[in-house]
Amino acid sequence: xxxxxxxxxxxxxxxxxxxxxxAVARLDPLTSRVAAYHLxxxxxxxxxxxxxxxxxxxxxxxxxxxxxxxxxxQGLPVAAAVELVHAFSLLHDDIMDGDRMRRHRPAAWTVFxxxxxxxxxxALLSLAGELLLEEGGLPGLRAARHLAVATRELIAGQxxxxxxxxxxxxxxxxxxxxxxxxTGSLLxxxxxxxxxxxxGPAPLVAALTAFGTEAGLAFQxxxxxxxxxxxxxxxxxxxxxxxxxxxxxxPIVAALTSDTPAGERLARLLADPLPLSESDLRDxxxxxxxxxxxxxxETEAKHRLDAAEHHLAGADMPPDVRAEFLDIxxxxxxxxx
Amino acid sequence: xxxxxxxxxxxxxxxxxxxxxxAVARLDPLTSRVAAYHLxxxxxxxxxxxxxxxxxxxxxxxxxxxxxxxxxxQGLPVAAAVELVHAFSLLHDDIMDGDRMRRHRPAAWTVFxxxxxxxxxxALLSLAGELLLEEGGLPGLRAARHLAVATRELIAGQxxxxxxxxxxxxxxxxxxxxxxxxTGSLLxxxxxxxxxxxxGPAPLVAALTAFGTEAGLAFQxxxxxxxxxxxxxxxxxxxxxxxxxxxxxxPIVAALTSDTPAGERLARLLADPLPLSESDLRDxxxxxxxxxxxxxxETEAKHRLDAAEHHLAGADMPPDVRAEFLDIxxxxxxxxx
Numbered sequence: 202x203x204x205x206x207x208x209x210x211x212x213x214x215x216x217x218x219x220x221x222x223x224a225v226a227r228l229d230p231l232t233s234r235v236a237a238y239h240l241x242x243x244x245x246x247x248x249x250x251x252x253x254x255x256x257x258x259x260x261x262x263x264x265x266x267x268x269x270x271x272x273x274x275q276g277l278p279v280a281a282a283v284e285l286v287h288a289f290s291l292l293h294d295d296i297m298d299g300d301r302m303r304r305h306r307p308a309a310w311t312v313f314x315x316x317x318x319x320x321x322x323x324a325l326l327s328l329a330g331e332l333l334l335e336e337g338g339l340p341g342l343r344a345a346r347h348l349a350v351a352t353r354e355l356i357a358g359q360x361x362x363x364x365x366x367x368x369x370x371x372x373x374x375x376x377x378x379x380x381x382x383x384t385g386s387l388l389x390x391x392x393x394x395x396x397x398x399x400x401g402p403a404p405l406v407a408a409l410t411a412f413g414t415e416a417g418l419a420f421q422x423x424x425x426x427x428x429x430x431x432x433x434x435x436x437x438x439x440x441x442x443x444x445x446x447x448x449x450x451x452p453i454v455a456a457l458t459s460d461t462p463a464g465e466r467l468a469r470l471l472a473d474p475l476p477l478s479e480s481d482l483r484d485x486x487x488x489x490x491x492x493x494x495x496x497x498x499e500t501e502a503k504h505r506l507d508a509a510e511h512h513l514a515g516a517d518m519p520p521d522v523r524a525e526f527l528d529i530x531x532x533x534x535x536x537x538x
Numbered sequence: 539x540x541x542x543x544x545x546x547x548x549x550x551x552x553x554x555x556x557x558x559x560x561a562v563a564r565l566d567p568l569t570s571r572v573a574a575y576h577l578x579x580x581x582x583x584x585x586x587x588x589x590x591x592x593x594x595x596x597x598x599x600x601x602x603x604x605x606x607x608x609x610x611x612q613g614l615p616v617a618a619a620v621e622l623v624h625a626f627s628l629l630h631d632d633i634m635d636g637d638r639m640r641r642h643r644p645a646a647w648t649v650f651x652x653x654x655x656x657x658x659x660x661a662l663l664s665l666a667g668e669l670l671l672e673e674g675g676l677p678g679l680r681a682a683r684h685l686a687v688a689t690r691e692l693i694a695g696q697x698x699x700x701x702x703x704x705x706x707x708x709x710x711x712x713x714x715x716x717x718x719x720x721t722g723s724l725l726x727x728x729x730x731x732x733x734x735x736x737x738g739p740a741p742l743v744a745a746l747t748a749f750g751t752e753a754g755l756a757f758q759x760x761x762x763x764x765x766x767x768x769x770x771x772x773x774x775x776x777x778x779x780x781x782x783x784x785x786x787x788x789p790i791v792a793a794l795t796s797d798t799p800a801g802e803r804l805a806r807l808l809a810d811p812l813p814l815s816e817s818d819l820r821d822x823x824x825x826x827x828x829x830x831x832x833x834x835x836e837t838e839a840k841h842r843l844d845a846a847e848h849h850l851a852g853a854d855m856p857p858d859v860r861a862e863f864l865d866i867x868x869x870x871x872x873x874x875x
Contacts, residue, residue: 229694231701293660297653316634316700319656323630324693326660330667331686334679342671342679349668356661357566363653364568 206255207528213260213280214253216273220281224332228324235321239292239309252304257533258283258391264525265392265409268518269401276395278336279344283391285329286352290387292322294359298446305437326352340398347397351390358383365449369472376454381414384421389413392526408516412509416530419505422498423534425450429486430495435536441482444489447471451501456494463491506534543592544865550597550617553610555590557618561669565661572658576629576646589641594870595620595728601862602729602746605855606738613732615673616681620728622666623689627724629659631696635783642774663689681735688727695720702786706809713791714755721761722754729753729863745853749846753867756842759835760871762787766823767832772873778819781826784808788838793831800828843871 225236237243241253259280266276294300295308296315302308310318333345361379365371392413396406427436428443428450436442443450449457456464457471467488470481477485489495509530513523562573574580578590596617603613631637632645633652639645647655670682698716702708729750733743764773765780765787773779780787786794793801794808804825807818814822826832846867850860 227690229697231697232693289660293656297656315652317697319630319634320693320697320700323626323659323663324690324697326663327686327689327693330682331690334683334686338679339675342675342682345667345679345682346671349664349671352664353564353661353668356569356657356664360566360568360654360657360661363657 205532207260207525207532209264209525210255210257210260210529210532213263214256216263216277217256217259217280217284218253220277220332221284224281224285224328225325228328231317232321232324235292235309235313235317236288236325238312239303239318239321240288241304241306245307245312252306254284254287254304256280256284257529258287258387260529261388261391261413261526262395264395264522264529266395266399268409268516268522268526269396269399269405271395271399271401275340275399278332278341279348279394279398280391282329282333282344282348283387283394285325285332286348286355287387289322289325289329290355290359292318292325297359297363298448300438300446302438340400343400344394344398347394348390351386351394354382354386358386362449368449370457371449371454373451373454373458376449376451377418380421380425380451381418384424385414385417388417388420392416402517405516405518408512412512412516412526412530415505415509415512416533419502419509419530419534422451422502422505423536425452426495426498426502427536429453429489441486444471444482444485445477447477452489452494452498454494455497456489456492459492459494459497461492463488464494467492502534506530542869544597544862544869546601546862547592547594547597547866547869550600551590551593553600553614554593554596554617554621557614557669558621561618561622561665562662565665568654569658569661572629572646572650572654573625573662575649576640576655576658577625578641578643582644582649589643591621591624591641593621594866595624595725597866598725598728598750598863599732601732601859601866603732603736604859605746605853605863606733606736606742608732608736608738612677612736615669615678616685616731616735617728619666619670619681619685620724620731622662622669623685623692624724626659626662626666627692627696629655629662634696634700635785637775637783639775677735677737680737681731684731684734685727688723688731691719691723695723699786705786707794708786708791710788710791710795713786713788717758717762717788718751718755721758722751725754725757726750739854742853742855745849749849749853749863749867752842752846752849753870756839756846756867756871759788759839759842760873762789763832763835763839764873766790766826778823781808781819781822782814784814789826789831789835791831792834793826793829796829796831796834798829800825801831804829839871843867 225233234247244250262280262283263273263276292309295303296310296318300308301311330345333341358379389410393406393409396409457468470485513526562570571584581587599617599620600610600613629646632640633647633655637645638648667682670678695716726747730743730746733746770777794805807822850863
């Protein structure tokens with residue numbers, strides 16, 4: 202079943218979008234045009250469109266302010282800033298990874314060119330900091346520092362991902378570290394930055410960070426499964442896209458390092474310098490499954506979700522906030538199933 | 539004559555480099571390797587080298603703290619942060635502009651690839667904010683806000699520059715606005731951010747901003763002149779490089795909009811879709827001169843320098859600080875003459 206978007210996520214989108222639009226309106230005409238397209242508000246010609254992301258990170262950021270006793274309005278600037286950093290990273294990652302599709306539409310760099318997409322990503326990253334700092338005072342300072350450290354981690358994860366492209370072999374531990382940095386760090390930041398802003402107690406910030414890190418890893422595992430077995434309707438990308446791009450995603454690395462005949466056959470197939478045919482790709486997906494990569498990723502996603510729930514259960518927060526956190530993380534990890 | 543590097547610039551380099559090295563050491567191995575190369579501390583293999591920039595912006599930032607009565611140590615974090623933003627912008631601009639040489643060496647993207655260079659630029663931009671914010675307290679907050687706004691302007695200037703590539707005609711006013719944003723905004727920030735950090739009086743911050751904006755424009759005019767008539771020893775780039783790249787720099791746009799026969803011949807030459815021969819390039823340089831573009835840029839650089847000195851004279855600061863500011867800005871605008 203495809204899970205229904207939790208009400209708190211839909212509400213967060215409605216709250217954060219005006220803040221994001223105001224912020225993007227400060228940018229010069231070129232980068233604001235690219236940003237409006239990338240964020241799903243405009244088509245390539247700049248005409249209004251509606252195909253934006255789901256505002257999961259903003260919803261988590263707002264919840265995290267409420268977890269520490271703050272109001273949702275205190276979470277709004279951080280929610281917008283986290284979404285801007287997320288948008289920056291997708292813009293630049295698509296260029297680096299050569300990904301031509303994003304959310305069922307051509308990636309921004311294929312529409313506006315690499316230079317404009319690089320510059321728009323730069324603008325969004327810088328704008329995220331500007332937005333937090335103009336709130337003034339120490340809450341904005343704490344939030345901006347929190348976000349800057351998470352951004353450094355996010356970049357470190359993407360750096361590992363780039364380095365993997367040059368390596369013949371990647372261990373499961375390295376791959377997990379990459380996913381933790383690339384997906385876990387910003388999700389952990391989203392889950393805890395609201396609590397940082399309202400100066401919540403350190404144990405709560407730590408528990409929410411641990412919750413977000415585990416949830417991020419569970420989310421990445423599900424995303425990696427979709428990258429092989431997801432339908433284009435769910436992923437917005439072609440079928441078997443991660444195998445097509447020979448990405449070293451978690452289920453693929455689990456299969457490659459499984460020490461099984463299927464894992465060895467998969468390694469030989471992916472090492473072939475010639476382009477993979479559709480039939481090769483289907484074989485590769487079957488070999489990942491046969492080598493246990495699919496089952497491992499499914500079980501691991503469940504374990505990470507359990508660990509996330511455990512951290513959440515141990516944190517002191519209003520019961521309705523905890524329930525909404527759970528709703529979102531379960532939604533995140535049930536897409537396309 | 540080639541001016542001698544002012545002592546305050548050499549001193550600033552010695553003070554700021556350890557701060558920069560500490561900051562860059564936090565980054566992941568890939569982006570810190572690219573950054574160390576780009577900043578001139580390492581060769582492509584990561585072995586020590588010494589070919590970094592001149593630390594002009596850090597020297598200005600430190601002076602600006604002293605102008606407001608602060609110590610040079612109060613200017614160090616902002617000096618490092620401004621240099622990181624400058625390094626980020628050069629890294630990304632070289633990719634966007636297709637510039638293959640930077641400071642007598644191959645540009646980072648030609649050595650490490652576009653993806654690694656994009657990511658390293660991202661890392662440096664984010665690190666600049668992180669550095670300022672960890673100082674804690676309101677001075678860091680003020681500085682980070684100041685730098686974020688200047689970065690937005692800098693990006694707007696680069697956006698205009700990218701848009702110029704698509705335009706058949708660019709007016710001198712548009713070209714000047716682009717240069718003011720692209721070069722003036724970060725130089726103005728360097729000249730005033732130290733005063734912001736030590737909470738200097740608003741009129742001083744305003745005067746230093748105006749001084750830096752005019753100095754930045756003077757600097758850009760000189761740089762544009764060097765981009766046509768500078769020797770490779772001075773510029774670190776091939777001769778006639780701006781004409782080769784058909785850049786719409788200030789002297790070129792002044793010539794194109796001069797309403798002279800030479801300006802019209804220049805326009806026809808540059809509009810030719812075929813690659814320009816060495817003889818075409820020499821002709822183009824001669825036409826810029828004949829159309830008055832060179833004389834205009836030289837006079838304009840002098841006017842901007844005068845305006846900068848006027849703003850400096852009107853600002854209240856210790857005489858030795860004023861003298862060092864003057865030294866630097868005169869050095870900036872006398873390179874290669």
